[in-house]
Amino acid sequence: MPLLHAIQDDIGYIPEDVYPQIAQAMALSVAEVHGFVTFYHHFRTHPVGEHILQVCRAESCQAMGSEQLEADIKAKLGIDYHQTTADGKVTLLPVYCLGNCACSPAVMMDDDVYGRMDMAQITELVSEVSNG
Amino acid sequence: MVKVFVPRDSTALSLGADKTAKAIQLEAEKRGIAIQLIRNGSRGLFWVEPMVEVETAQGRVAYAPVKPKDVASLFDADFLNGANHALYLGLTNEIPYLKNQQRLTFARAGVTDPVSLEDYVAHDGYKGLKNALTMTQEDIIKTVTESGLRGRGGAAFPTGIKWNTVLGASGEQKYIVCNADEGDSGTYSDRMVMEDDPFVLIEGMTIAGIAVGATQGYIYLRSEYPHALHVLNEAIAKATLAGYLGDDVCGSGQRFYLEVRRAAGAYVCGEETSLLESLEGKRGLVRFKPPLPAIEGLFGKPTVVNNVISLATIPIILDKGAQYYADYGMGRSRGTLPIQLAGNIKQGGLVELAFGVTLRELLYDYGGGSASGRPIRAVQVGGPLGAYLPESQFDTPMDYEAFQNLWAVLGHGGIVAFDDTVNMAKMARYAFEFCSVESCGKCTPCRIGAVRGVEVMDKIATGKDHAKNIQVLRDLSDTMLNGSLCALGGMTPYPVISALNHFGEDFGLDKGLNEKESVV
Numbered sequence A: 001m002p003l004l005h006a007i008q009d010d011i012g013y014i015p016e017d018v019y020p021q022i023a024q025a026m027a028l029s030v031a032e033v034h035g036f037v038t039f040y041h042h043f044r045t046h047p048v049g050e051h052i053l054q055v056c057r058a059e060s061c062q063a064m065g066s067e068q069l070e071a072d073i074k075a076k077l078g079i080d081y082h083q084t085t086a087d088g089k090v091t092l093l094p095v096y097c098l099g100n101c102a103c104s105p106a107v108m109m110d111d112d113v114y115g116r117m118d119m120a121q122i123t124e125l126v127s128e129v130s131n132g
Numbered sequence B: 001m002v003k004v005f006v007p008r009d010s011t012a013l014s015l016g017a018d019k020t021a022k023a024i025q026l027e028a029e030k031r032g033i034a035i036q037l038i039r040n041g042s043r044g045l046f047w048v049e050p051m052v053e054v055e056t057a058q059g060r061v062a063y064a065p066v067k068p069k070d071v072a073s074l075f076d077a078d079f080l081n082g083a084n085h086a087l088y089l090g091l092t093n094e095i096p097y098l099k100n101q102q103r104l105t106f107a108r109a110g111v112t113d114p115v116s117l118e119d120y121v122a123h124d125g126y127k128g129l130k131n132a133l134t135m136t137q138e139d140i141i142k143t144v145t146e147s148g149l150r151g152r153g154g155a156a157f158p159t160g161i162k163w164n165t166v167l168g169a170s171g172e173q174k175y176i177v178c179n180a181d182e183g184d185s186g187t188y189s190d191r192m193v194m195e196d197d198p199f200v201l202i203e204g205m206t207i208a209g210i211a212v213g214a215t216q217g218y219i220y221l222r223s224e225y226p227h228a229l230h231v232l233n234e235a236i237a238k239a240t241l242a243g244y245l246g247d248d249v250c251g252s253g254q255r256f257y258l259e260v261r262r263a264a265g266a267y268v269c270g271e272e273t274s275l276l277e278s279l280e281g282k283r284g285l286v287r288f289k290p291p292l293p294a295i296e297g298l299f300g301k302p303t304v305v306n307n308v309i310s311l312a313t314i315p316i317i318l319d320k321g322a323q324y325y326a327d328y329g330m331g332r333s334r335g336t337l338p339i340q341l342a343g344n345i346k347q348g349g350l351v352e353l354a355f356g357v358t359l360r361e362l363l364y365d366y367g368g369g370s371a372s373g374r375p376i377r378a379v380q381v382g383g384p385l386g387a388y389l390p391e392s393q394f395d396t397p398m399d400y401e402a403f404q405n406l407w408a409v410l411g412h413g414g415i416v417a418f419d420d421t422v423n424m425a426k427m428a429r430y431a432f433e434f435c436s437v438e439s440c441g442k443c444t445p446c447r448i449g450a451v452r453g454v455e456v457m458d459k460i461a462t463g464k465d466h467a468k469n470i471q472v473l474r475d476l477s478d479t480m481l482n483g484s485l486c487a488l489g490g491m492t493p494y495p496v497i498s499a500l501n502h503f504g505e506d507f508g509l510d511k512g513l514n515e516k517e518s519v520v
């Protein structure tokens, strides 16, 4: 697990072509590495954009209108979950609770959480990272 | 030099606390005023974050919520001397939301700089460990047992009894594992402990290690909490350097080492045996019990698995004694519960109170009603596997047994409020969807049942073969309830059936009849 975290922290995802090396390092079969990587939602098997926007889908955020927010974000970015914007800047991911439920709806851009979000703030956030 | 406090808790940050801190620093420099800016933890009054405090001769005073645009006017108003201002809240300790709480586990949260060991010790830190080091292992455990502390991770199992099993288990190597996977929506108290007062968790784990004879501890931390990771690592490094962790804990000759391990976003890994599999570097498949982790846990060794709040409550029990803690609470629910108000609530935040406070008091006296201003129609208590409660049950006291009697759970103490725009059939569908996304796949009732559940809910929504589909829903829930290996599959029926029983009109049932429907 620490090895996989290190790889993903470094390059953003776990490329399938490094499975054999991981398998060797951990004394597992390639199939087992595949099973491991796919079991954990956190690990990604495809390249991601420069920034990752995670939108909370869990109950507390639903109670504050996250469903509409999700739809608006998808429309605004022109992508669905697990996709990256055409300019390669932002990858959109779903997440189930960020521990920010006192200030729902919440999103996370890279390592930073944002609370009580609306589309105006999302737009600002996205343009900040896209131009920055 | 005047001390100014701006929280570094991630919810405060999520509302712009960093920008506020920076603006205060810049404004002070601009005016040539020397201040000491301390990044404290949060008091948990999240509805008014970022909350800025200033130390005055009378005590700390609060201003909130402070945005960068407010900073110049605060300086103009002489907030550094505690002067009045539109955002002035008075003495922090006199704010009713805080004053009326009974903060035991969270005594220091927001008061101290989370990564200052000096601050921790100056605020009663490490007194519990000092006491524990003068006691026998049996006496430490007896104290924990007599305090009445029950696991705060959800299952409410008595902590002292668990520890006693580990103490009695034979084995050279034993482990303390802290469950910091906090996956429940509506909960954030574990995160707060780790970000706002990490030493209390470190101290609690050290006491646990000494009590059961374990020399190694792991904190299994949710990957969604990057801030907590940094704070914990910094605190562990400081505690190690100061001799509170390591080869010779406080000169006692006892060893205890601590490490943080990052999880990887699987809800089921909060289940203790799945967590242990994951810590061992495997897929987080739930294990059959027995053997209990206390006998054969991590790498097959006797292991204490406890929630963050359970462990963070140990220091005050060892400091003040079992009776002090047990004097709070009601019935078999002793002590305090850090309750987390979330969802559609006006004043969301952490409310630590003795067991016995009612949902209604929490939702209205503390929460101030819904954020939208509409009536609160339902609350889900205890995370995604907890039941939905209707208004008619709001007078229920927070007590494990009182909730059990209603076919509900307290879980980790999270309360998510929904206003009257919620569609409860949709929430039931979501419960199945969540279960299907997160199922570890080991047993059929959960793996297949969750997928079937989503399908049935979709059929119910069409209104065709309605009575038949409602019966299918009940039967399916019954199968999951009785046939699942762990509570993910086994408790998904709680939100589903409680929604059906209390809010049948959202499922296309005739009102009136629902309340009489039998509970599974």
Ligand SMILES: Cc1cc2nc3c(=O)[nH]c(=O)nc-3n(C[C@H](O)[C@H](O)[C@H](O)COP(=O)(O)O)c2cc1C
Binding pocket: B150, B151, B152, B153, B154, B155, B156, B157, B159, B179, B180, B181, B182, B183, B184, B267, B268, B269, B270, B271, B272, B273, B305, B306, B307, B308, B310, B311, B486, B487, B488
């Ligand atoms: C699906 C599932 C998820 C769980 N998630 C957590 C969690 O995130 N944190 C936690 O402390 N306990 C969680 N639990 C409960 C643990 O299995 C276990 O009871 C707890 O860690 C024991 O610690 P305690 O006695 O201090 O509560 C979960 C249980 C299940 C079935």
Ligand code: SF4
Binding pocket: B268, B286, B438, B439, B440, B441, B442, B443, B444, B446, B447, B484, B485, B486, B487, B488, B489, B490
């Ligand atoms: S109930 Fe679900 S999560 Fe639990 S063991 Fe069975 S398949 Fe796995």
Ligand code: FES
Binding pocket: A056, A057, A058, A059, A060, A061, A062, A096, A097, A098, A099, A100, A101, A104, A105, A106, B185, B186, B187
């Ligand atoms: S439910 Fe969205 S942050 Fe917790």
